[in-house]
Amino acid sequence: MKLSIDKNIFMKAWQMAERVSASKSPMNVISGILLDSEGDKTTLLATDLKTSIKTYVDGITVKEPGKTVFPVKVVGELFKKASTSIFDIEVDENGKGLLISGRNRYRFSTYPWEEFPKLPSSSGASSFCEISKDELHRILDEGGIAGNMGEEFPKYLGAELLQIKNGEFHCVSTDGRRLSLSKAYVDKDSKDQDMLLPLSSIREFLRILSSVEVESNIKISLDGALGYFSSDNIEFSVRRVESTFPNYERILSPNTTTTLEIDRSQFISALERVDVVVRDSTRMVVLILSPGGDLHLWGKAPDVGEAREVVDGIIKGEPLKVAFNVGYMIDGLKAFHGDSVSLSFNGQEGQMMMLRPKESDFLYMLMPMKLKSSDLDGLDEFEESPF
Template sequence: MKFNVNRDALLRPLQLVAGVVEKRQTMPVLANVLMQLQGQQLSLTGTDLEVEIVGRLPVDGVEMEGEVTVPARKLLDICRSLPDGAELKFDRDGERLVVRSDRSRFQLSTLAAADFPNREEMSVQTQFGISQGEIRRLIDATSFAMAQQDVRYYLNGLLLECRPQQLRAVATDGHRLAMCDRDAAGLNVESPIQVIVPRKGVLELGRLLEDGEAPAEVVLGNNHIRVVCGQFTFTSQLVDGKFPDYERVVPQSTGAEIFADRQALRQSLSRAAILSNEKYRGVRLRVTEGLLQIVANNPEQEEAEEQLVVDYVGEPLEIGFNVGYLLDATGAIHGDQVRIGLADANSSALLQQPDEAGDSRYVIMPMRL
């Protein structure tokens, strides 16, 4: 195995592939990245048995094909430490992989490629094309609401729901819910198909995708999801569980509606959050005609008060929320305005963009303060 590659061309694929590799592994080979050289193409594979990423890049100076696994973190640190534009020369020497660059030389230990886990072929439920930007938007708009290490394991991930010509993402941690819809013209299904992508898979896929119209191919199997985008192939196991009936918690009608400038509201919430209780992060929203008052206090008897001019007509209302949840939702909404729908002082709030261009909805449960 012998080839040359530019440090800058190698660095991004190696970063993304090595990002999957866990520091603590039950199998030594899982701390390694699989390098496969075929023709003028080098493939890099990293996996933790749940998520796998394969990156491909062209190389030159190929004298001998082959495959081997080397420590992922060490190889990545070597690449990072070398100067921009450096030329790397790889050469297999028995049980070692030698990496040379200018006056630097590194000898890395290897493990047999045959010991590296081989991803089995997946059965296909549905397959469709969509732009990377569309999937990226779905993840950015919802992933913050995923649970972390919840005993209800099906909440520790993102629901992807394939509908006719539409892809929907839903995430909830039991206290809030985020939902986003995007058009997917290539999605031809007769009835909705639901899969739950685990939290780590969602975060790694988000790092992989580019904004814009670059194409992606999505393959859904019974136990896996695969996304092929450019020179990368992402594969993840699916969470085996049933996602809750999320449509039941989305308010169908909200009596009181507050229309506010999104950026001004975010700034007011951020300032009030400084003096909120560090553990519960609660703020009170008091709304009267044309005015929203945001109040936060903490056990040290400190208090913050913000006033914001809003479009609201109706009875005065007072309701408490986790300020972090409000900031996450208003940060994910596109557009200059935000609509907050409230049925009463004890019901969940529905946040969304007021116009038809809005693609996402956010439900936040109230807090008792």
């Protein structure tokens, strides 16, 4: 195999494949990337046996076609650090490689392409839906905010539900204390169905999707074991999670006692300042809502101190003192786009919901922390402090 490679173009595709290759595996061959050049078409393939990617590559002139598996750790570094914008690659029949960059020469070993596992294909999969790249990125990102990245049990806590229902595409996740739900419209003829995918794989796919420069639709499909995301140049597959996601619509309560509309960036900044005081303790922030007045935030931590913030907002309904994990509050607010956010509360023990004002395409639900009278000790004195 002999190739002439335009580094700047080639590396964009290489880095996508590199994200999927297995960094630690007893199978050396899957810690590499398979390059398959035939005619004027070159393909990169990578897998960690749970996720896989196949991407077509531009920026390569094929002088002699062939296949080989390049070790990511060494050869990938040489590709990135090649001193010229154009370099040549040669691989002989024994798998010995040569990289030529200007006057520099590097020899390396490759893995046998015959040992690389056969990757799954969406050719026989059932259609799920088709959606624009940007809208898919938004809905997957927003819908995955509430889940956990770790190996959780039940398994759905570390997964994201992708669901087609009545012509709407829903993405949902939960960690048992909060839930995020994002929606987009798809073809009304799309069949009602769902699949559960691991959040860690979804996050990797989102990074790959961000690096795709061409504005194109993504076709989503599924079979009994895998979900597929395909465009003109890329196919990404991920193994489905074998678990049942709870009926999230039954969890969401329509009841509201108090509402708040507030500037999102000001709210985040105030919460982050309170978090400085409470982050090494309970991470509890108390929201004090007075209809017609301002929003007060209160936090304290033993041996650290206390914090009170006052933030402008439009408050309606009943007066309320309610406590939340400040980190979860910030996570939800940062997932939104736009200047303001609407929050609805259902008493001191009921769920809180965040929404975009006058929109319903993204919802973030958070359960409050149990608020004891001792948690408010010192609040009155602190409010009256002259400093």
